[in-house]
Amino acid sequence: MLGVSMAVARAAAVSLRLPLYAYLGGPTARRLPVPMMNVINGGRHAGNKLDFQEFMIVPHGAPSFSEAIRYGVETFKALKKGLERRGLPTTVGDEGGFAPDLESNEKACELIVEAITLAGFTPGRDIAIALDPAASSFFSNGAYNLASGEQFSREDMLDLYARWVKAYPIVSIEDGFDEADWDGYVAQTAAIGDRIQIVGDDNYVTNPKFIAEGIRCKATNAVLIKLNQISAP
Structure with a gap:
């Protein structure tokens, strides 16, 4: 289905003599979305003690898409240096982020903020943080079970996320609950x-x-669309 859909979109663009981006985005399409770059992996994507699956950086302050990529690359390299300085491994997880064995999930946010600063950028203004806890991966028997042995309720998770949003330049949380x-x-x-x-x-x-x-129950204000993913109701 995905392959046919992509082929039809390209064929339609060619038939109208339009570039693909203009066919998909309309006549006013001029900008690419801000990239979200996975820099620290945990959960099922890495063999470490981090419960959360992805810690990402979002170079939303960059003036262009190419500059956003540069911001991300330079921060990624600064993060690597920070890990090396602490004697932590710089091997990567399944999705390309580093997979250090940190003492807590929050430590990953601290390291990212440090890396943004070391790369010469301002946390929150130039580059922010996005999280994908993939909370279903550590939810069982009605509780969120962390590698530390702690069991968090829904209310505990709500409090944790609210506290982190105040403490760190977090602009996005994906799959924060089961x-x-x-x-x-x-x-x-x-x-x-x-x-x-x-x-x-x-x-x-x-x-x-x-x-x-x-949408009806206002569960989220954003949705991740994967063209190769759908589950039957």
Whole structure:
């Protein structure tokens, strides 16, 4: 389905003598989205003690897409130097981010803020942080079970995210709750959805019916669309 869809889009663009971006984005399409770059891996994507799956950087202060890539590359290199200075490994996880064995999830945010500064940028103004906890991966028996042995309730997770948003330049949180914990998503969006992007992925799985339900109950204010992913209701 995905291959046919891509081929049809390209064929339609050619038939109209338009570049693909103009066919997909319309006549006013001029800008690419701000990239989100995975720099520290945890969870099932890495063999370390981090519970959260992805810690990303978002170079939203860059004046162009090419400059955003440069911001990201320079910060990634600064992060590597910071890890090496601490004697931590700089091997990467499944999705290209470093996979150090840190003492806590919060330490990853601290290291990223340090790397942004070392690269010569201002945290929050030039480069921000995005999280993908993939909370379904550590949720069982009604609780969020961390590698530290702690068990967090939905309310505990809400408090943790709210505290981190105040302490670090976080602009996006994806899959902060279990895929079936819709009340968690709704509560988080109501609490801090006016300040950051609350992204649904595992709870929507690119299924139009689930996305419509998310819109109806205001579960998130953003959705991740994967053209090669859909789950039946």
